[in-house]
Amino acid sequence: MTLALAIALAALATVLATVAWRLRRERDVSSRRIIQLSEELERIDRAFSLFAPATLVDRIGAGAPPEPQKRDVTVLFSDLQGFTALSERLDPADLVEVLNGYFREMSTVITTRHGHVSKFLGDGIMALFGALEDNPWQSADAVRAALAMREATFRYNEKLRQNGGPELRTGIGVHRGTAVTGIMGNQFLAEFTVVGAAVNLASRVENLTRLHGVDVLITEQVRAGLDGRFRLRELPAVDVKGMESAVVTFAVDGFLAGGEPALPSQGQLPRAYPGRK
Amino acid sequence: MGVLLLNEIEWSDPPLVGPTDLSPELRKYVKKLVGGVPLAIEYIGRSRWIVDGYLSVFAYAPTALPHRTFHLVSFVVSQANACRYCYGSARSTLRIMGFSEATVSRIERDLQVAEVTERDSAMLQVLRALANANPMPTPEAVTRLAALGFSPPAIAEAIYSAGMTCLSNRLATCLALPPDDAFEKMAQNPIVKLFRPLVSWKMRKTAESNVAEIDGVPATPPDAAFGSVINGLGDSPAAAFLARIVSSCLADGTTIPRRAKLLMFAVVARALASGPVFREVHRLLVAENLAPDSIASIVDRLGGDELTPLEQKLIPFARDTARYQTPAMQERTRELSALVDDSELIEAVATAGLANAVVRIALLSP
Numbered sequence: 001m002t003l004a005l006a007i008a009l010a011a012l013a014t015v016l017a018t019v020a021w022r023l024r025r026e027r028d029v030s031s032r033r034i035i036q037l038s039e040e041l042e043r044i045d046r047a048f049s050l051f052a053p054a055t056l057v058d059r060i061g062a063g064a065p066p067e068p069q070k071r072d073v074t075v076l077f078s079d080l081q082g083f084t085a086l087s088e089r090l091d092p093a094d095l096v097e098v099l100n101g102y103f104r105e106m107s108t109v110i111t112t113r114h115g116h117v118s119k120f121l122g123d124g125i126m127a128l129f130g131a132l133e134d135n136p137w138q139s140a141d142a143v144r145a146a147l148a149m150r151e152a153t154f155r156y157n158e159k160l161r162q163n164g165g166p167e168l169r170t171g172i173g174v175h176r177g178t179a180v181t182g183i184m185g186n187q188f189l190a191e192f193t194v195v196g197a198a199v200n201l202a203s204r205v206e207n208l209t210r211l212h213g214v215d216v217l218i219t220e221q222v223r224a225g226l227d228g229r230f231r232l233r234e235l236p237a238v239d240v241k242g243m244e245s246a247v248v249t250f251a252v253d254g255f256l257a258g259g260e261p262a263l264p265s266q267g268q269l270p271r272a273y274p275g276r277k
Numbered sequence: 278m279g280v281l282l283l284n285e286i287e288w289s290d291p292p293l294v295g296p297t298d299l300s301p302e303l304r305k306y307v308k309k310l311v312g313g314v315p316l317a318i319e320y321i322g323r324s325r326w327i328v329d330g331y332l333s334v335f336a337y338a339p340t341a342l343p344h345r346t347f348h349l350v351s352f353v354v355s356q357a358n359a360c361r362y363c364y365g366s367a368r369s370t371l372r373i374m375g376f377s378e379a380t381v382s383r384i385e386r387d388l389q390v391a392e393v394t395e396r397d398s399a400m401l402q403v404l405r406a407l408a409n410a411n412p413m414p415t416p417e418a419v420t421r422l423a424a425l426g427f428s429p430p431a432i433a434e435a436i437y438s439a440g441m442t443c444l445s446n447r448l449a450t451c452l453a454l455p456p457d458d459a460f461e462k463m464a465q466n467p468i469v470k471l472f473r474p475l476v477s478w479k480m481r482k483t484a485e486s487n488v489a490e491i492d493g494v495p496a497t498p499p500d501a502a503f504g505s506v507i508n509g510l511g512d513s514p515a516a517a518f519l520a521r522i523v524s525s526c527l528a529d530g531t532t533i534p535r536r537a538k539l540l541m542f543a544v545v546a547r548a549l550a551s552g553p554v555f556r557e558v559h560r561l562l563v564a565e566n567l568a569p570d571s572i573a574s575i576v577d578r579l580g581g582d583e584l585t586p587l588e589q590k591l592i593p594f595a596r597d598t599a600r601y602q603t604p605a606m607q608e609r610t611r612e613l614s615a616l617v618d619d620s621e622l623i624e625a626v627a628t629a630g631l632a633n634a635v636v637r638i639a640l641l642s643p
Contacts (some may be wrong), residue, residue, distance in 0.1 A: 035386070054516075054597075055411045058409065058411065059411070111605070112602070112605040112609075133412055133600075134412075134550050136548075136576075136577065137577075137596070140578075213511070227577070227578035227580060229580070
């Protein structure tokens with residue numbers, strides 16, 4: 001009787017131990033799987049961030065993508081002048097390397113001045129200021145970004161020259177106006193972007209840089225939002241496709257003497273900073 | 278781009294300021310507040326209000342929110358802000374408080390863990406959004422927290438923890454403070470592991486004595502500087518903590534004058550579209566004899582002829598601290614460091630950090 005009870009208890013203990021062991025193993029497997037899935041999600045998140053601004057990725061991830069809306073935005077278009085001819089001369093691998101290096105430099109400059117790159121258009125860039133969040137200083141941010149892009153292109157050209165690369169020349173057009181922002185596309189391909197007359201005009205203004213022989217051009221709507229620290233030059237009004245009246249633009253030559261921003265521009269700073277006591 | 282893990286954060290080196298010789302009084306004061314002297318204090322400990330601001334979470338013992346949840350908020354915000362220094366320290370604090378390495382590791386990957394209830398997890402999401410301010414949560418976020426079952430004092434303490442962590446994160450990030458290796462390794466120390474409950478208990482008791490000390494401090498009058506924001510914290514002792522930091526920041530004009538500090542607050546409030554804080558700072562600036570038109574023009578232009586040379590340097594900087602981008606903020610601060618001395622630099626970063634904290638805590642303001 002006692003032996004039978006002991007055997008029964010031993011059997012029960014064995015069964016319980018087996019169940020506990022299995023449960024523990026299943027928990028460990030689930031746990032590892034969750035970690036794997038989490039890592040996979042992080043990789044997707046990072047990959048996704050290559051195609052959209054980080055803020056946007058975060059919002060979509062949180063289940064709160066930006067609603068379509070009309071917003072006051074500043075649109076910056078830039079283009080590499082003469083790049084088509086250059087692309088025919090360069091080896092494809094060199095071309096991609098030159099272009100990717102340029103996009104990397106420009107994206108950093110735009111992002112640190114509170115803009116975001118909406119898209120790369122061949123050798124061109126479309127950047128937005130005030131599209132994802134309210135930005136009362138969007139005009140100044142966009143013009144500062146344009147000037148910093150000029151400076152960054154200069155630095156990048158120096159680097160290219162040292163390696164026997166080509167010289168790049170940019171044309172930048174900036175316009176501010178109301179546009180519709182939102183995620184646009186289909187179920188296979190979509191992007192956060194802006195549409196409207198303001199976007200078309202910004203693109204046309206960039207085209208005018210060739211006509212006027214300048215590299216940074218802004219419209220009256222951008223000029224109105226500036227703080228008087230920029231050296232501007234009014235240029236003759238020009239008829240522009242799709243616009244009822246001729247468009248007045250201003251070349252941005254730089255910062256006014258004594259009116260430089262309080263902070264020095266990137267290029268003025270040493271790359272290695274000494275620690276200070 | 279989601280959240281980064283400790284080893285993924287880009288961190289500038291070397292720090293912008295060197296360690297300073299702390300006065301024996303200040304050293305004693307810090308030890309009394311938190312039981313030891315954190316490495317960051319060796320770098321930033323130049324004025325009392327900055328020390329109080331930096332330690333405002335660590336030195337506080339919540340009365341309505343569980344102690345561990347209060348520090349969990351700080352951890353999650355530090356991670357969201359990718360502040361290498363604070364993230365490492367907050368991680369170590371959680372380990373000392375008894376969270377296992379596996380649990381902390383799962384929390385930082387934003388996974389559901391048994392130790393964090395679904396309710397707390399939902400609260401952490403709201404507070405992450407508050408720290409990111411992209412966009413700033415609306416007051417409905419507070420309603421959502423209440424609907425989850427959090428009492429008003431618990432919500433106040435959670436928002437205080439998130440807001441004030443934004444201040445300490447900015448101090449450590451902008452100045453690129455080196456990670457506190459000794460504290461980070463402390464949680465792994467076998468002796469500390471053995472006595473973890475005791476260490477955790479001691480930390481809590483020290484913080485509780487700080488809270489007990491302010492018991493009986495009269496409520497902040499509504500017309501005091503940022504009174505409406507402070508009173509948004511209700512009866513929580515956090516209100517007295519914040520009131521002390523705000524009033525001593527604005528009273529201490531030796532390094533950066535009060536008007537310059539208020540203008541920095543105005544710019545941060547404008548950048549984050551905070552009506553309550555902007556209205557309040559506008560009132561305070563008018564009391565400083567700055568005309569409403571001038572205030573509008575300065576904030577619109579991030580500059581102006583009526584500004585002092587120091588104000589001209591600080592105002593654009595304040596704007597760049599409103600939304601967190603670690604490399605960009607560190608670069609901007611390095612640029613500023615070329616224009617001001619170390620004391621001004623630390624005070625400027627602390628003021629911008631406090632402005633960011635106040636704007637976020639103002640979520641509770643009517």
